[in-house]
Amino acid sequence: MLKQTVLAAAVCLAMVSVGLGAEPTRPNVLFIAVDDLRPQLACYGQSQMQTPNFDALAARSVLFERAYCMVPTCGASRASLLSGIRPAPRRFVSYTARADEDVPHATTLNTHFKNNGYTTISLGKVFHFPTDNLEGWSEKPWRPSRSGYQNTTLQEEAMAEHRAKYPGRTKVRGMAYEAFDAADEAYPDHETASKAIAYLEQFADQDEPFFLAVGFLKPHLPFCAPQAYWDLYDADEIELPANSGPPTDAPENAVHTSGELRAYSGIPPEGPVSDETARKLIHGYYACVSFIDAQLGRLMTQLEASGLAENTIVVIWGDHGWQLGEHGMWNKHSCFETSMHAPLMIAAPGIQGGTRTASLTEFIDIYPTLCDLSSLEKPAHLEGVSLMPWLNDPATPGKPLAVGRFVAGDTIRTDSLRYTEYRKNRGAGDLTGTMLYDHTSDPGENENVVAKPPYADDASALSRDLNRVKGRDSE
Numbered sequence: 001m002l003k004q005t006v007l008a009a010a011v012c013l014a015m016v017s018v019g020l021g022a023e024p025t026r027p028n029v030l031f032i033a034v035d036d037l038r039p040q041l042a043c044y045g046q047s048q049m050q051t052p053n054f055d056a057l058a059a060r061s062v063l064f065e066r067a068y069c070m071v072p073t074c075g076a077s078r079a080s081l082l083s084g085i086r087p088a089p090r091r092f093v094s095y096t097a098r099a100d101e102d103v104p105h106a107t108t109l110n111t112h113f114k115n116n117g118y119t120t121i122s123l124g125k126v127f128h129f130p131t132d133n134l135e136g137w138s139e140k141p142w143r144p145s146r147s148g149y150q151n152t153t154l155q156e157e158a159m160a161e162h163r164a165k166y167p168g169r170t171k172v173r174g175m176a177y178e179a180f181d182a183a184d185e186a187y188p189d190h191e192t193a194s195k196a197i198a199y200l201e202q203f204a205d206q207d208e209p210f211f212l213a214v215g216f217l218k219p220h221l222p223f224c225a226p227q228a229y230w231d232l233y234d235a236d237e238i239e240l241p242a243n244s245g246p247p248t249d250a251p252e253n254a255v256h257t258s259g260e261l262r263a264y265s266g267i268p269p270e271g272p273v274s275d276e277t278a279r280k281l282i283h284g285y286y287a288c289v290s291f292i293d294a295q296l297g298r299l300m301t302q303l304e305a306s307g308l309a310e311n312t313i314v315v316i317w318g319d320h321g322w323q324l325g326e327h328g329m330w331n332k333h334s335c336f337e338t339s340m341h342a343p344l345m346i347a348a349p350g351i352q353g354g355t356r357t358a359s360l361t362e363f364i365d366i367y368p369t370l371c372d373l374s375s376l377e378k379p380a381h382l383e384g385v386s387l388m389p390w391l392n393d394p395a396t397p398g399k400p401l402a403v404g405r406f407v408a409g410d411t412i413r414t415d416s417l418r419y420t421e422y423r424k425n426r427g428a429g430d431l432t433g434t435m436l437y438d439h440t441s442d443p444g445e446n447e448n449v450v451a452k453p454p455y456a457d458d459a460s461a462l463s464r465d466l467n468r469v470k471g472r473d474s475e
Contacts, residue, residue: 027349027374028203028312029113030303031213033126034292035074035220036332037318039065039343041289048239049286050232053297057316058345060353062391067344067361068402068413071097072320072332074220075128077363081319082109082127084367084382087405088470089428094407098132107379109367111136113211116376121199124192125215142195144188148217148224150180155265162265169269176264177223177284179230184294187226189216193295197302204306214299216292219322221331222264223284225291233286238279241325242444244272249448250327251422251433253408258323260331272328282324311349313373315366318342326444335411335420336445337437340404346391348373357390359398360413403469408432412466416440419450419462434459 040046043058044065070080076092079099083106087093091102099108107115114120114136122141127133130141149155155174162172184190196214203210218225246255261267266277273281296316303309321339323329332339344361346369347353364384371378372386389396402413408427411420422433436450436459449455 025311026117026209028209028308029118029211029370029374030299030312030314031126031211031370032296032299032314032316033078033124033213033215034316034318034343035125035215035217036320036322037219037289037292037343038322038324038338039067039318039341041343043345044343050290051293053293053300054316054343057296057300057314057347058354058356061314061316061345061347062351062353062394063356064344064346064361064387064390065356065358066402066413067317067342067363068340068404069318069320069342069363070404072334072339072404072406073097074125074319077319078127079103079132081317081363081366082133084109084364084379084384086364086383086403086469089426093426095128098129099127100133103381106381108133108136109370110211110213112367112371112376112379113374114138116374118209118211119203119206120211120213122213123195123199123215124189125217126213144191144195144217146186146188146191148188148222149174149178150182150186150224151178154178158265166269171263173264174222175266176221176261177280179225179227179284179287181227184226184291187224187291189218189292189295192216193298196299200299200302200306200308204308216295218292219285219288221260223281223288225284225287229287229291229294230283232290233283235279235283238283238286240275240278240282243446244325244328246327247435247437247446247448249451250435251448253422253433254335254420254435255327256329256331256333258328258330260333273325273330278325281330285322285324313349313370314347315345315370317344317363317366333406335404335406335409335435337413337418337439337443338445339406340402340411340413346387348391351391355394357394357396357398359390359394359396360400360402360415361387361390361398362402362404401465401469403466410466410470412462412469414462417458417462418445419459419466421463421466434463436462 041051041054043055069077071077071087073095075095076097079097080092083099083103110120119138158175321341323338369387372388409422419436434450435448437445
């Protein structure tokens with residue numbers, strides 16, 4: 001892990017170079033995406049998971065405590081972030097969303113860096129589809145080839161058992177989780193980290209700056225990780241969420257049926273999963289996060305060993321949140337805090353690390369921030385704001401709101417409230433339902449208070465703000 005003394009030395013060296021009139025060296029960018037990552041890491045004040053490398057990176061970063069994705073599904077979230085453009089009822093809707101199709105006029109983040117002389121490399125899952133925005137990469141995007149499942153016999157037996165138990169469900173995947181006594185090297189994300197390490201070794205010998213995007217697959221389903229990472233946790237101590245039922249008075253379409261999870265063997269086609277299965281799922285999620293933590297540690301160790309660390313910006317983000325049984329839901333795909341809230345940390349030369357900010361942050365803010373950190377002009381189409389004020393002073397007053405959406409729902413988060421509107425026609429039509437949660441008294445979003453008289457003015461004001469940001473007058 002990088003040490004504060006290394007960063008301090010880099011800052012001093014940069015200051016000396018400027019004083020001598022030397023041309024400043026453009027910083028490199030290590031851009032790390034982690035699929036389905038909840039802000040449940042120890043550095044986020046949680047104690048359930050073991051994440052020493054995430055925590056070490058936080059110790060040299062500015063940690064954004066309240067960062068929000070634009071759309072809680074893989075393809076749409078990534079396309080919005082990498083284009084710097086907000087989603088809409090006909091733009092960035094599903095996991096199949098592509099930047100080159102939905103916003104072909106936009107210069108994506110990687111393309112902008114490539115156009116400014118950077119070597120741009122994509123490893124693992126960066127865009128949802130590796131063929132999205134191909135012209136923005138210096139080389140063809142690379143994905144690992146191996147499967148996450150290790151015990152193929154067990155998986156085939158599980159699928160056969162599931163088909164027999166639920167006739168008609170022939171299109172079923174293996175189990176939703178797997179612990180196997182295998183080395184880290186057997187898993188795709190280890191392969192991705194190794195590939196990234198090889199590139200860092202190569203970049204150490206070139207003068208051209210790099211934009212290296214590394215996308216880890218886990219903790220996305222299925223929760224497959226080496227047994228050693230499952231063994232980090234005592235199965236008997238895995239706790240189920242206290243709010244496993246739907247919120248009071250929530251709109252009908254606010255709580256989904258966990259369709260993504262239903263595709264796996266051993267999961268009933270409808271209804272709640274058993275407590276035993278729920279604990280296995282949570283256990284598997286924790287194991288996968290700890291496995292990714294180990295890969296992050298390998299990557300950061302190599303960054304320091306290569307001599308590149310002092311001039312490299314490191315950004316790590318989860319593409320959206322994830323539900324582990326809250327409100328009876330698994331996966332993401334909702335307008336609740338559990339889907340919209342995700343981790344974000346930024347470490348950069350000249351920026352004081354080991355700090356955190358409670359400012360509301362949107363993922364479309366990442367693109368303009370990286371432009372400023374790299375002294376690149378910002379494209380005119382960007383809709384986010386640079387986070388430089390908060391990187392320089394985390395106590396700076398933040399933006400007043402964060403807006404996102406999923407299919408028919410549009411949601412707005414303020415300092416203490418989350419308000420959501422559901423509309424027909426994928427959110428473009430008539431209003432069908434609303435919900436409002438007061439995070440000062442109800443951080444778990446268990447009681448929809450939109451119809452309670454004390455919140456009438458709040459709901460009206462938030463509706464106006466939400467529709468203003470979306471570019472539509474409130475109805």
